[in-house]
Amino acid sequence: MNFEQVNLHLNAYKEHNQILDAAKYLIHSFNLEHENFAGFGFRQELSPTSMLLTAEGELGGPQTVMIPRNLFDFDLNLVLNMIAHEMLHVRQKAPGQVIEDKNEREFQAYYEMLFHKAFPQIPEVSDFHKKFFGGKALEYYKRMGEDSALQQKYAEQKTEVEHLINTLP
Known part of the structure; x- marks a missing residue:
């Protein structure tokens, strides 16, 4: 593009x-x-x-x-990431694909803003915004409930988010 x-x-x-x-x-x-x-x-x-x-x-x-x-x-990169975040929610709320839990939806969307798995065509944001979005992902992960089935489901992605945050300047 x-x-x-x-x-x-x-x-x-x-x-x-x-x-x-x-x-x-x-x-x-x-x-x-x-x-x-x-x-x-x-x-x-x-x-x-x-x-x-x-x-x-x-x-x-x-x-x-x-x-x-x-x-x-x-900034266009930030705008694209924000729109992609919401368009992931559009998919998460689609008939037959509904993700009921808001914390799960938000964790997935913030994870997407960091790693662009669903939308690889979306550019990266600044390190400042990566730290912010990573913090939001971890916040929603925490809200899933200590040792819950959802936390277990996303434990690997949580580790990826933590690693990314810790490697940023």
Whole structure:
């Protein structure tokens, strides 16, 4: 993927205030589409320096990914990882594939932001963001319950996350 070209397209969308179209362009360009995806909608902006995206909809039903209008004011690699995180939730909530436990869904999504197993085409984020996302993954792992079946299921990935965090400067 030619990031220079992607940025040119995104800037054109931004100039015309076509933020939802820009987001659609990204999921198409980076092959993140899924049949359980109902589209994008707007959510309230947090601040000029932080963003929140959410996948909203009933478990087993279509999911709408809610994005802030200032989404494309942030680093493209970070934006792509945030969108990929939500698109993984779209898959996790799809009929026949539902992952009931929120902690499991979040652990998987933060793990994906670090290791890009489901979406290898998504670029890496800064070490700062890797540490942050790694910390979030470990937080959701802890919430699964001490020595629970879920923790046992993800013990190997937890070790990978810890190793990554410990090797970052």
